[in-house]
Amino acid sequence: MTEHKSSNGTVPTLSAAAEDRLKQLVSRYPRSKSAIMPALYIAQEELGWINDAAVHWVADRLSLPLAHVIQVATFYTMYYKQPVGKYHIQVCRTLSCMICGAKDLTAHIKQRLKIGAHEVTNDGVWSFEEVECLGSCGTAPMVQINDVFFENLTPESLDALMDRIEKEQPDLRYSTVRQDLGAGLSGEPKSRLYTAPVES
C-alpha cells in the first residue's frame, strides 16, 4: 500500500470512530476504491472541509493516487474546498431556481449575514455560496444547508428557516440525515420539519 503523507510530512489519522466507519464502509464494496465518495464525506464531517489531510487520509486508506482523490473532491460541490460555517448554505443559481427567485434568496442571505460568498460569519455559524443545479428543479427555488435540501423557498421562509436553525441547532450532516436524503422527492421533505412553525 502506498503511504500518503500530507504537507507536514505525517500520515493523517482521524478519530477512531472515523477509522471504524471507513472500515465498515470498505467492507461493503468489492473494491475499496468504490468507497471514495462516502470516505470523503467521513473526512469532511471530521475535519470540517476537504483539506490537505482529508485527501491524503482518503488516498492512504483506499490505496488510491492522490490526484484521483483530488479530482473527485473538486468535481462535486458537496465537498467543501475551504473552511465553512457550522451551517453552509448552497444556493442553486441554475435556470429553474434563477427564474423562481434564487437571486432574491442570495440577496437576502447577504443582507442578513453581512458576508460575501465563501466567507464565514464571525461567530462561525454561517457561510454560503452559489452552486449549479442540485437536481431539485421541480421545487425551485431551493438551497442545500449542509447535506439537507430546503425547497420552494421565499426570502421570508428562508429567513424563518435560518431563525429556526439558529435556535434548534439541528445536525444536518450526511451521517445523521442519510436515511432521509431524497425524501423530498416523495412529498415528505425533511425540510418541512424545519419550516413548520416553531412551537412555544
Ligand code: FES
Ligand atoms: S435549477 Fe435549481 S435545483 Fe435544478
